[in-house]
Structures are given as C-alpha cells and as structure tokens.
Amino acid sequence: MSGGKSIPARIGWSGASLAAFLLLWWLGAAIAGSRDLPGPGAVLIALVDAAESGEFYTHMLVTLARVAVSFMLAMVIGTAIGIVLGRKPGADRFFDGWLILALNMPALVTIILCYIWFGLTEVAAVTAVAINKIPNVAVTVREGARAVSHELSEMAQAYRFGRWKTLRHVILPQLNPFVAASARSGLALVWKIVLVVELLGRSNGVGFQLHLLFQLFDVAAILAYAIAFIAVVQMIEIFLLQPWERAANRWRP
Amino acid sequence: MSALDVAITRKVYPARAETREHLALSDLAFSVKEGETVCILGPSGCGKTTLLNLIAGLDGDYAGRITLAPGIEDHLAYVFQTPRLLPWRTVRQNIGLAIDDADSGPASVSDLIAAVGLEAFADAYPGQLSLGMQRRAALARAFARDPRILLMDEPFVSLDDAAAERLRALLVRILAERPTTVLFVTHDRREAAKLANRILILSDPPATLAGDVPVKLSRAARADPARIEAFCRRHLPVIMPEADRGDLVNGKTKP
Numbered sequence: 247m248s249g250g251k252s253i254p255a256r257i258g259w260s261g262a263s264l265a266a267f268l269l270l271w272w273l274g275a276a277i278a279g280s281r282d283l284p285g286p287g288a289v290l291i292a293l294v295d296a297a298e299s300g301e302f303y304t305h306m307l308v309t310l311a312r313v314a315v316s317f318m319l320a321m322v323i324g325t326a327i328g329i330v331l332g333r334k335p336g337a338d339r340f341f342d343g344w345l346i347l348a349l350n351m352p353a354l355v356t357i358i359l360c361y362i363w364f365g366l367t368e369v370a371a372v373t374a375v376a377i378n379k380i381p382n383v384a385v386t387v388r389e390g391a392r393a394v395s396h397e398l399s400e401m402a403q404a405y406r407f408g409r410w411k412t413l414r415h416v417i418l419p420q421l422n423p424f425v426a427a428s429a430r431s432g433l434a435l436v437w438k439i440v441l442v443v444e445l446l447g448r449s450n451g452v453g454f455q456l457h458l459l460f461q462l463f464d465v466a467a468i469l470a471y472a473i474a475f476i477a478v479v480q481m482i483e484i485f486l487l488q489p490w491e492r493a494a495n496r497w498r499p
Numbered sequence: 500m501s502a503l504d505v506a507i508t509r510k511v512y513p514a515r516a517e518t519r520e521h522l523a524l525s526d527l528a529f530s531v532k533e534g535e536t537v538c539i540l541g542p543s544g545c546g547k548t549t550l551l552n553l554i555a556g557l558d559g560d561y562a563g564r565i566t567l568a569p570g571i572e573d574h575l576a577y578v579f580q581t582p583r584l585l586p587w588r589t590v591r592q593n594i595g596l597a598i599d600d601a602d603s604g605p606a607s608v609s610d611l612i613a614a615v616g617l618e619a620f621a622d623a624y625p626g627q628l629s630l631g632m633q634r635r636a637a638l639a640r641a642f643a644r645d646p647r648i649l650l651m652d653e654p655f656v657s658l659d660d661a662a663a664e665r666l667r668a669l670l671v672r673i674l675a676e677r678p679t680t681v682l683f684v685t686h687d688r689r690e691a692a693k694l695a696n697r698i699l700i701l702s703d704p705p706a707t708l709a710g711d712v713p714v715k716l717s718r719a720a721r722a723d724p725a726r727i728e729a730f731c732r733r734h735l736p737v738i739m740p741e742a743d744r745g746d747l748v749n750g751k752t753k754p
Contacts, residue, residue, distance in 0.1 A: 397581065403557055405577070405640075406599070415585060415596055497588075
C-alpha cells in the first residue's frame with residue numbers, strides 16, 4: 247500500500263492508471279482490427295453474455311472450490327513443514343535437498359504424474375495443485391521459524407504452556423508475516439495452476455471452459471473469463487486476506 | 500521441610516564459534532525452606548541466571564541434582580530480567596495464559612491486574628506500556644501460576660531508582676497477601692538486604708557458594724536507608740560494581 251497518501255489521492259491515481267490501461271488496450275485493438283484482439287467493449291459484451299448463462303457461475307464456483315481446498319491444504323501442510331525445518335536444524339539439513347527438488351519440479355510434471363497415478367479424479371487435481379504450492383510455503387515459513395524468539399520460547403516452557411498453547415500463542419504469531427506473504431503469493435499461483443489442472447483433466451471449471459473457447463478461438467470470451475476470475479481473486483484479497491492481516495497486526499504500536 | 504535442594508557439581512557451556520568453553524557453576528549446593536525469601540547476590544556474569552534456568556528446568560544439561568519438593572514443580576513461576584510478555588496479546592491475555600488450564604486457579608486475572616495497578620491498561624498491548632508497567636504485568640503473570648516457588652532474575656533492573664523502589668514495595672505487598680518461596684537474583688546489595696530473609700552470596704565464576712547470611716531486619720529497618728547501608732557494610736562484601744561488568748554473561752557474548 248502506498249502509505250502516507252490520502253485516500254482520494256490514491257483513488258485518483260488508481261483511476262488514472264486504469265483509464266490509461268483501457269485506453270492503450272482500446273487503441274491496440276482498434277489498430278489491429280482483428281477478432282483475435284478484441285477491445286474492452288467486446289470483452290465486456292462477452293462477459294455480460296457469459297454471465298447471463300447459469301453455466302458461467304457453475305464453472306466459476308467449481309474452480310473457486312478447487313482453489314479454496316488446494317490453497318488451504320498447501321498453507322496448512324507447507325506451514326507445518328516450514329515450522330519443523332526452521333526449528334530442527336538436523337531435519338533442515340536432511341530435507342533441504344528434497345525441498346530444492348520439489349521447488350524446481352515443473353508444475354506440469356506434477357499434474358501429469360498425479361493424473362497418471364491417481365486417475366483423472368478430483369482428488370488428483372487438488373493434490374497436484376497443493377503439491378505445487380507446498381514447497382513455496384515451506385521455504386517462506388522456514389525463514390520465519392528460524393528467527394523465532396528464544397526468550398519467548400523459554401517463557402512458554404517456564405510457564406508450562408505445552409505444545410499447542412505454545413504453537414498458537416507464541417510461535418504462530420511470530421510467523422504471521424511469513425504466512426501472510428506466502429498466502430498472498432500462494433493465492434495468485436494456486437488459481438493459475440488450478441486452470442491448468444482443469445484444462446488437462448477435468449470436465450468443468452474455468453480451465454475446462456477456456457479449453458473449449460480456445461478450440462473456438464473465442465478470444466473475447468477467454469479474456470472475459472480471465473477478467474472475471476481476476477476480480478474474484480482480488481475480492482478474496484481485499485475482503486479476506488487484508489482484514490485478517492489487519493487483525494493479526496493490531497498489536498503493533 | 501525444604502522446598503528446593505540444589506546440588507550442582509558442574510555446569511559448563513560448551514565452546515561455540517565465538518566463545519570459549521565456559522565453566523559457569525561448580526560445586527554449588529544449598530537448600531531453601533518453604534516460605535523463605537532468598538536473595539542470590541553475586542557479581543554480574545557469575546552464573547545467577549544460569550542457576551535460575553537450571554532450577555526452572557529450562558536447561559537440563561548439567562551435572563548434579565536439583566530437587567523441588569513434590570507438587571511445587573507445577574506451581575513454579577519465573578520473572579525474567581526482561582518482561583518477556585507476548586507483544587501480540589493484551590495484558591489480560593498474557594496473564595490469563597499463565598493460569599494452568601488444569602485448575603482454574605484461585606487467582607482471577609482481574610484481581611491480579613488490580614493488585615499490580617494496571618486496571619486502566621488491562622486491554623492494552625505490551626508495546627503500549629512503559630517498561631515499569633510491563634514489569635508489573637510480568638509480576639502479575641507470575642502470580643497467576645499460584646506460585647509455590649517464585650524465581651526472579653533481577654526483575655527491577657533498567658528502571659530508575661524511584662520506579663524500582665515502587666515495584667519492590669509492590670512485590671512486598673503482594674507477597675504479604677500471597678506468601679510463597681522466593682528466589683531473587685540480584686547484583687544490588689541494598690536490594691537484597693531490603694527484600695530477603697536470607698542472602699546467598701555467589702563467588703566469581705565458576706560460581707560457588709561464598710556466603711550464607713540470614714537477614715533479621717524489621718520492616719521499619721528495611722525502610723531505613725541508613726540501616727540497610729549499615730547492614731550491607733557489616734555483612735555483605737562489596738561485589739563487582741556495575742561499571743566493571745564484563746561483556747561475558749553466562750558464557751554468551753551480549754549483543
């Protein structure tokens with residue numbers, strides 16, 4: 247966020263930026279004059295057309311559900327792995343190589359392997375997406391876990407907090423900035439991978455729909471779906487992630 | 500009956516990248532009776548904090564034996580040299596978290612907050628409080644454990660004299676209402692004489708017992724600086740002044 251600036255000034259700048267983008271898009275489309283590069287108007291019409299059919303919402307919801315489940319899975323498992331690796335230097339040394347392997351595994355390979363091993367199922371799809379994101383979460387959270395305050399851990403031990411109380415009240419609050427960072431980048435990554443998974447092996451969802459539109463070369467509808475989903479992800483960011491982060495940072499003076 | 504028996508033969512900090520091996524404690528033995536207020540007096544860096552950490556069970560790596568009387572272990576409270584409050588929890592939550600889940604505890608959080616005079620700041624975060632107020636909150640948290648033994652590690656350092664004096668008075672007042680066994684570490688002779696029934700003097704490292712001085716001063720005498728001064732001159736050797744503090748504390752280099 248651009249701190250310091252007043253809210254009207256910020257809205258003004260965002261508005262100007264958006265207008266410039268739309269203008270550039272419109273100009274490009276006008277010059278190209280092709281069905282392959284529709285202007286903002288054509289995409290808006292395609293969006294309204296799509297929105298009038300019930301199918302659009304079904305596909306959006308299905309994709310959103312897959313994003314939610316695989317995102318949650320990746321965050322929980324990745325955070326758990328990150329905490330263990332950050333706290334136990336032995337485990338970190340041992341598993342570091344595995345983590346590098348996982349980080350560099352192409353998403354497409356994971357997806358194909360999941361489909362081959364588990365079949366073209368919902369579980370395989372969600373697993374493939376989660377596996378793609380888990381290493382990123384683990385690496386980010388590990389950095390935070392390495393820097394956990396020794397003094398506060400001693401306090402928790404002296405006051406007999408026990409494992410869960412320590413995790414909830416002492417460790418996790420310290421990891422919050424790291425979890426938030428990986429949640430933010432994670433959401434963007436996860437929904438992109440979900441589309442690929444849907445394109446390769448599902449018969450519904452935005453990815454599947456894009457596949458059909460690709461065969462029809464309906465670029466306006468493809469862009470309409472993309473914009474609709476970008477809007478949804480932004481809503482999640484603004485109405486879920488940001489309020490959660492604000493609540494978690496309330497204590498900072 | 501003794502609340503605590505300490506018989507440590509050796510406590511060594513192994514060599515690290517930037518420090519040599521450090522023998523912190525050697526042949527240190529003493530017992531503390533239930534209800535006693537014992538001050539442990541020694542030069543800075545002599546291993547006082549190490550000793551408290553061993554008693555609290557934070558560090559099991561030593562040779563010897565430390566025995567807490569049955570039942571005391573679950574009612575141990577530790578006031579550290581810095582307040583060590585959770586910055587992301589309010590004063591009320593910090594104190595509440597110290598209460599054992601198993602027994603709801605006779606100490607209600609609100610009573611404790613009132614006892615340390617933080618009613619107006621109960622829902623404030625530690626970062627919004629002065630150091631003195633944070634120390635009060637840490638004191639309240641310690642009593643939330645319904646302590647049968649209270650370990651205190653120079654809990655009033657880095658406060659100005661007046662604030663430290665107010666907190667000492669507060670401690671005495673709370674202890675009168677909630678009596679418990681206290682082990683209070685300090686390098687300040689006057690503080691020790693004001694608070695203790697008994698003063699254990701530790702030597703330079705490796706720390707061993709250099710003196711065991713009973714303190715039989717009346718409440719009035721403890722409030723009189725001249726009599727405290729006289730007691731210190733007669734019974735307590737001058738220990739290393741603050742200015743001579745080495746930077747080696749507990750075998751670790753201080754930042």
